[in-house]
Amino acid sequence: MKAKISALMDGEFDEHELSDSLSALARDDEALHCWRIYHLIGDAMHDCCVVSKDFNTRLAERLAGEPTVLAPARAASRWERGRWLSLAAAAGVAAVSLVGWLEYAPRDAVAPAGPAAVTAQASPPAGPVVVPAKTRVPARIPLPSATNDYLLAHQAYSPRITLQGMAPYVRTVSDEAVGGANR
Amino acid sequence: MSRRLAWKVLAPTFFVLVAGAGGPAQAQSSPEALDWLRKIYQATQDLSYTGTFVYQQGGHSETSRITRLADPHGNIEKLEVLDGVPREILRTDDAVRCYLPNSQTVKVDRRPGRRSFPAVLRGEISDLAANYTVTQGESRRIAGYECQAIVLTPKDNLRYGYRLWADAKTGMLLKALTFDDKGETVEQFTFTELTIGHVTRDKVKPWPTTRSWHVEDTDVKPANLEQQGWIIEANLPGFRKIVEVRTLHKSLPMEQVVYSDGLAAVSVFIEPVGQRDKPVQTGLANVGAINIFTREVANHLITVVGEAPATSVQRIAEAVKYVSPAEPRQSVSNPQSR
Numbered sequence: 188m189k190a191k192i193s194a195l196m197d198g199e200f201d202e203h204e205l206s207d208s209l210s211a212l213a214r215d216d217e218a219l220h221c222w223r224i225y226h227l228i229g230d231a232m233h234d235c236c237v238v239s240k241d242f243n244t245r246l247a248e249r250l251a252g253e254p255t256v257l258a259p260a261r262a263a264s265r266w267e268r269g270r271w272l273s274l275a276a277a278a279g280v281a282a283v284s285l286v287g288w289l290e291y292a293p294r295d296a297v298a299p300a301g302p303a304a305v306t307a308q309a310s311p312p313a314g315p316v317v318v319p320a321k322t323r324v325p326a327r328i329p330l331p332s333a334t335n336d337y338l339l340a341h342q343a344y345s346p347r348i349t350l351q352g353m354a355p356y357v358r359t360v361s362d363e364a365v366g367g368a369n370r
Numbered sequence: 371m372s373r374r375l376a377w378k379v380l381a382p383t384f385f386v387l388v389a390g391a392g393g394p395a396q397a398q399s400s401p402e403a404l405d406w407l408r409k410i411y412q413a414t415q416d417l418s419y420t421g422t423f424v425y426q427q428g429g430h431s432e433t434s435r436i437t438r439l440a441d442p443h444g445n446i447e448k449l450e451v452l453d454g455v456p457r458e459i460l461r462t463d464d465a466v467r468c469y470l471p472n473s474q475t476v477k478v479d480r481r482p483g484r485r486s487f488p489a490v491l492r493g494e495i496s497d498l499a500a501n502y503t504v505t506q507g508e509s510r511r512i513a514g515y516e517c518q519a520i521v522l523t524p525k526d527n528l529r530y531g532y533r534l535w536a537d538a539k540t541g542m543l544l545k546a547l548t549f550d551d552k553g554e555t556v557e558q559f560t561f562t563e564l565t566i567g568h569v570t571r572d573k574v575k576p577w578p579t580t581r582s583w584h585v586e587d588t589d590v591k592p593a594n595l596e597q598q599g600w601i602i603e604a605n606l607p608g609f610r611k612i613v614e615v616r617t618l619h620k621s622l623p624m625e626q627v628v629y630s631d632g633l634a635a636v637s638v639f640i641e642p643v644g645q646r647d648k649p650v651q652t653g654l655a656n657v658g659a660i661n662i663f664t665r666e667v668a669n670h671l672i673t674v675v676g677e678a679p680a681t682s683v684q685r686i687a688e689a690v691k692y693v694s695p696a697e698p699r700q701s702v703s704n705p706q707s708r
Binding site for chain 1: 407410411414415423425432434436438447449451457459461466468470477479481494523524525526527534543546551559586588612613617619624626628630632633634635637639650651652653654655657658660662663664673675676677680684
């Protein structure tokens with residue numbers, strides 16, 4: 188069975204053998220344990236550290252946000268090409284270590300310097316601080332029936348009104364729009 | 371050349387390390403742009419004008435007429451919605467009246483002390499620079515006026531950004547656009563026609579009401595929510611508590627706390643559950659740049675209304691807590707301790 192698991196992990200089975208082995212894994216607790224141990228050994232051999240949940244997805248997203256260096260194309264000497272490669276490697280290592288650092292940076296601090304740095308990198312020379320959202324995705328609901336009362340009370344204190352006059356009061360909605368379909 | 375290239379490649383990385391060590395590096399607000407904001411505030415207080423503007427949000431647009439009379443005996447400002455269901459809002463120094471002809475209702479919002487409010491804010495323009503980078507943009511012609519653009523770029527994603535266009539001569543605001551952290555437009559106001567000055571008192575007359583109209587009046591008094599057991603630990607950088615009041619609306623109590631960063635405001639409303647006619651749903655709704663988040667805490671309905679991104683409004687809503695006070699007051703007579 189152990190030889191089979193090893194072959195399964197290496198992707199050496201055809202479709203028929205594959206389904207047999209998978210159902211064997213589902214039935215046999217010991218085989219399943221063996222499957223997990225083999226993966227752990229494989230990860231250890233490949234130097235995979237234990238990372239946080241969804242690490243791969245987030246790493247891919249952040250790398251996608253990295254700036255593309257735009258420079259006019261020109262004939263480069265072999266020496267320069269080699270230098271480019273090492274520079275690119277250095278930048279890559281820096282980016283990866285930055286991502287890694289962010290991954291383990293404390294998340295509870297509000298507006299930490301770390302995320303600011305990420306945005307700065309994405310749009311140099313400066314960008315807004317990205318404060319990590321700790322909130323759940325809320326349900327979308329129609330406007331509350333008292334929306335106009337809230338808006339009147341709220342806008343009375345909005346500094347926006349002193350900048351723009353009462354135009355923002357136009358957000359006050361018609362009776363029909365309240366408590367029914369969202370506008 | 372290769373040295374320059376090396377710098378180009380490494381500069382962003384170096385910048386990140388420096389920024390990471392020394393805090394977020396931000397572009398500076400320009401003093402000229404801040405002066406422009408002062409000029410806009412001043413124009414909003416001083417000018418008489420009448421004009422037509424279009425309000426656009428989420429694929430909808432609506433045309434309205436606005437008329438303002440600046441008068442030493444009392445300013446009057448009138449807003450008439452021209453598209454769809456008629457609505458009219460009239461603002462005097464002591465109250466805002468919202469006329470809804472279809473339901474023959476006039477909602478009256480009286481706030482003593484509001485008159486002094488704008489004066490306080492004028493001094494706070496330089497505070498704005500703590501939360502926004504204020505810069506001058508390109509000039510552009512809008513509704514026949516040569517306008518200067520002023521851009522308020524937020525320093526974090528807790529607030530929206532604003533692009534304002536003001537008449538180069540008077541400072542009158544001709545266009546205001548709100549944008550989100552992706553740079554997308556959330557809502558905008560644009561004058562299509564405007565006349566500065568020449569406003570007479572008959573142009574700002576209120577909507578003619580009859581005896582059959584229903585008047586909803588409000589009574590507003592200062593309040594202290596903490597004494598009543600309400601704690602709002604909204605740790606939202608840049609937003610300060612500016613006012614705390616209790617409103618009696620249709621003889622029902624409603625507590626209100628307002629936070630502001632100098633431009634955007636977020637209000638927290640607290641009222642006992644069940645005092646509204648219709649059953650209440652909890653979650654998020656919006657009107658243009660205003661997000662409204664509703665939840666329930668200790669038998670009370672918490673409604674947070676703010677001209678801020680949904681996540682900011684939600685964060686403030688989720689920071690509302692109730693702890694049983696030493697001497698419970700009437701408005702919180704039936705809360706469940708958490």
